[in-house]
Amino acid sequence: MALRAEAEHAPARQASFRWGSPATVAEDLALFEERIAALIARWPHQVRAVGVAMPATLDGEGRVVVWPSRPSWAGLDFGASLARLFPGIPVRWADDGDLAALAEADAADVQDLLYLGVGTGVGGGLVVGGRPVPDPANGSCELGHLVVDRAGPTCVCGRAGCLQAIASGPATLRRAAASRGQDVSFPELRAAWDDGVAWAVAAVDETCAALAVAAAGISELVRPACVVLGGGFAAGLPGFADAVARHLRALAREGHPTPPLRLSTLGGLSSLRGAALLARRQ
Secondary structure, eight states: OEEEEEETTEEEEEEEOOOOSSOOHHHHHHHHHHHHHHHHHTOOSOOOOEEEEESSEEOTTSBEEEOTTOGGGTTOBHHHHHHHHSTTSOEEEEEHHHHHHHHHHHHHTOSOEEEEEESSSEEEEEEETTEEESOGGGOOOOGGGOBSOTTSOBOTTSOBSBHHHHHSHHHHHHHHHHHHTSOOOHHHHHHHHHHTOHHHHHHHHHHHHHHHHHHHHHHHHHOOSEEEEESHHHHHSTTHHHHHHHHHHTTOBTTBOOOOEEEOSSGGGHHHHHHHHHHHTO
């Protein structure tokens, strides 16, 4: 969990901590409240609004629908918990991928942007006309569950061929291990990819191609000004964004060029920056 407080013309204050695993919802919330209180105690300005980036799926009222990494949170009215923490203060929340997209669009000064986050899963967000799509009250942009190959591997959601099942970090490592004939760690994959070793190139190239297919399909619908790649897996492989961009350009059709693609400029802070933007727009 990472927290960020901001005020106009003032430096940001940040704090981060790790929840224990396994832990109960009560234990998680107690630690969350403790760290929030500590951050606010060091913050000399009045808190006027709060933005929260969530990796879980929340409904419009702030109830947790599903959170794979914290299954005990399912059904929790997190919106009510936030209201108790910040009495009388407007609080808005949204998916962390949606907020990363919002922050990247703001940083790039564009109104329409597609963000793909590649790490232990595949997430991301879409900004159209300067606003996240869909609106946070209507759920999140589940790019990881966009089907890009009907004959692809089974996703954790139960469907076949989701982008996440093909292009996430773990999916890429599994494909590399199958090709190599033994387990592959991320440092081994990175070194082999950098050296042009065939099994690594094939595994990563499949990931890049799947991401390009997703970006090209979405671009046919909304025409983003650019596509941004984020996430630790994408950032950790030299030349990864260039490989995705190459596949994306190959999917252009006459009269319809594909948008430019680049790596994130905000890195791991994109979701928190987006949460701050969400609060400011309150």
